[in-house]
Amino acid sequence: MEETPISRGFRPKRQEQTPTDRVPPGQYVTTDFPVLSAGPTPHIKVTDWTFALQLGGSLLGKWSWAQFEALPQTTIKTDIHCVTKWSKLDTTWQGVTFDDLLKEVGLSEAPAPFIMAHCDGAYTTNVPVADLIGGRGMVATRYEGLPIAPAHGGPARLLVPHLYFWKSGKWVRRIRFMQKDERGFWESLGYHNYGDPWKQQRYDGD
Amino acid sequence: MTVTDAPSSSKRLEWQLAEVRDVVIETYRVKSLQLLASGWQGHLPGQHIDVRLTAQNGYQAQRSYSIASPPEDDLLSLTVERVDDGEVSPYLVDELRVGDRLELRGPIGGYFVWTAEKSGPLWLIAGGSGITPLMAMLRHRDRLPSRTPALLIYSSRSLEDIIYRDELDAMVGRDANLRVVPALTRQQPKAWTGHRGRIDRATLAAHCFPPAQRPAIYVCGPTTFVESISGLLVELDYDPSSIKTERFGPSGG
Numbered sequence: 001m002e003e004t005p006i007s008r009g010f011r012p013k014r015q016e017q018t019p020t021d022r023v024p025p026g027q028y029v030t031t032d033f034p035v036l037s038a039g040p041t042p043h044i045k046v047t048d049w050t051f052a053l054q055l056g057g058s059l060l061g062k063w064s065w066a067q068f069e070a071l072p073q074t075t076i077k078t079d080i081h082c083v084t085k086w087s088k089l090d091t092t093w094q095g096v097t098f099d100d101l102l103k104e105v106g107l108s109e110a111p112a113p114f115i116m117a118h119c120d121g122a123y124t125t126n127v128p129v130a131d132l133i134g135g136r137g138m139v140a141t142r143y144e145g146l147p148i149a150p151a152h153g154g155p156a157r158l159l160v161p162h163l164y165f166w167k168s169g170k171w172v173r174r175i176r177f178m179q180k181d182e183r184g185f186w187e188s189l190g191y192h193n194y195g196d197p198w199k200q201q202r203y204d205g206d
Numbered sequence: 207m208t209v210t211d212a213p214s215s216s217k218r219l220e221w222q223l224a225e226v227r228d229v230v231i232e233t234y235r236v237k238s239l240q241l242l243a244s245g246w247q248g249h250l251p252g253q254h255i256d257v258r259l260t261a262q263n264g265y266q267a268q269r270s271y272s273i274a275s276p277p278e279d280d281l282l283s284l285t286v287e288r289v290d291d292g293e294v295s296p297y298l299v300d301e302l303r304v305g306d307r308l309e310l311r312g313p314i315g316g317y318f319v320w321t322a323e324k325s326g327p328l329w330l331i332a333g334g335s336g337i338t339p340l341m342a343m344l345r346h347r348d349r350l351p352s353r354t355p356a357l358l359i360y361s362s363r364s365l366e367d368i369i370y371r372d373e374l375d376a377m378v379g380r381d382a383n384l385r386v387v388p389a390l391t392r393q394q395p396k397a398w399t400g401h402r403g404r405i406d407r408a409t410l411a412a413h414c415f416p417p418a419q420r421p422a423i424y425v426c427g428p429t430t431f432v433e434s435i436s437g438l439l440v441e442l443d444y445d446p447s448s449i450k451t452e453r454f455g456p457s458g459g
Contacts, residue, residue: 004266004309005223007259009301013293015265026258026268028293035429035453038317040436040446085268122447151433189316202256203314205218 022079024197027087034086035151038185042120042171046155051139053105054176055112061105065155071096071104074138078161080168081197093159095140098132101175109133112177116184117158120171125184126193127160127167129177136162139172164195164202219311221258222246226306227281232369235288236335237299238274240281243310248277251342252319252424252452255284255312259294269294272339272426272452273313276346282310285369287335318424318452322347326422326448327415328356331405331435333427336454337369340426344384348377357385357421359413361405361431364393387413407438417443426452 017029046065053060063071075094081087102110110129117125131137140159141148148154153170160167166186187193192201200206224243232238249255254272261267275283288299302308320328320343328347330340337360347353362368368388378386389401389409401409415421423444425435432453439449 004221004258004260005307006262007297007308008306010259010261010267010297012261012263012265012267013291014267015261015263026266028267035433037451037453039451040440040449041433042446043437084270151429185317190314203219 022089023087024081024200026200026202027081027085027197030086030088032086033088033152034082034084036082036084036166037121037151037170038123039121041150043150044120044155044171049155050173051156052174053101054174056177060107060111060177061101068096068139068141068156072100074100074135075142076135076138076159076161078159080161080165083164083166083191083195083202087197091161092144093138093140094142094145095138095156095159097135098137098139099135101139102133110177112179114178114181116176116178116182117169117172118174118176119169120173123169123171123185125158125167125169126178126182126187127158127163128181128194131160131163136160139175162196164192164197166191167195219314221309221311223307224282224310226302226304226308229302229304232285233367235299235367236285236369238283238285239298239302239308240275240283241308241310242280243282246282247313249273249282249313250316250319250321251276251346252339253313253315253342254339255282255310255314257284257294257298258309258311259297260309267294270314272342274338274341274345276342276349278346278349285335285338285341318426318450320346320422320424322350322354324422326354326420328354329415329421329423330356330358330360331410331423331425331427332358332360333431333435334362334367334454335369336425336427336431336452338426339452340424341370343424344374344377348381353381353383355383355415357387357413357415359387359389359401359405359409361389361391361427363391365390365395365398385413405435407442410435410438410442414442417445420445420448423449424452425449427454429453 052062137160158169158172224241228240230238258268271284274285286298289295
């Protein structure tokens, strides 16, 4: 790699808006909430919605919308970081933590070290269990106190805010435990398998 | 969906220097940058790249831009629309000159991609500068010895906002298998023969490949445009898995 050249005449406009302790390298802060998905937005009625936890071929637990709403609810305020370079600060989400889901199915710990999130629209994404337990991940059903809009992943999306946001799969319907890690949708198409924004793990090999 | 073993074997996409060889004025707010990237390994139509700028004080900004050129071209072409309150696009559109150098890496994205091997007719629906990755597909297709039927529905605000107008006219002129349906949403000249107003369900039903022909569909534009068009296509019975979308958020730039 040659030395990084100064871009003649380039003057930063967003540097002040970008606190480096909160915004990972290569990101900028937005107040919008951009939408990124690979296909049409599925519109699912909550009456048709179910959510399942699965290990191999066996079902560990399955909930209707009403049952899921009755699970212990947790609210978190967090920053989110999209691989397309925007970051959004102080977003508030409510849902059921991964820890509480495990408890609900009677497990004191996860039965396998990896999960694949399966979503409507055939989207998948893989996450290590270590990144979901200890309050690090949840299945979110509210954004800023309101039901999540379909374009943003409603009725329910995975939320793993410390990884790039494609890991927070929209329209999640099933979480499948895996003994061996497998790649999900974007992870099979050139994006990084893990996706740590602070290490700029955007693409395969980063 | 492909399932592979997770460990990665691929090489890192390294930053590389590209030199601006030409700047083409497309509209009053859009330019195409023709770049010579000597280490470029090639790309597929529809893929994008990351551009990185470095300020005097060391601050860096990165953005993604779709590649407008086909894989066959020697120069890499990026078509950039100025986002007025943006940080990177005003620089690329207003400041960058022939001879300047840019850092880039790519190609990125393996889903919103079309190549000749793909079966079925090609149906492209663009809103504004969302035409860019679709133009790479049309330019690639234009160079093929045998061309699958293709349809582009292209929505712009006004006549002055249409990007690649002459080139699209020329392509249609030499290719009976290509249809282009332009739409103007805000202002139309008196003699305008294209569609007037937004692309709605009736527009899509009137200019389409029927679902039975299983077209490969690519929709690119601002979020509201893509949400509306892809939703209408699903209502019109197109298989959601045949509809690939790329959205340009309002916070781009």
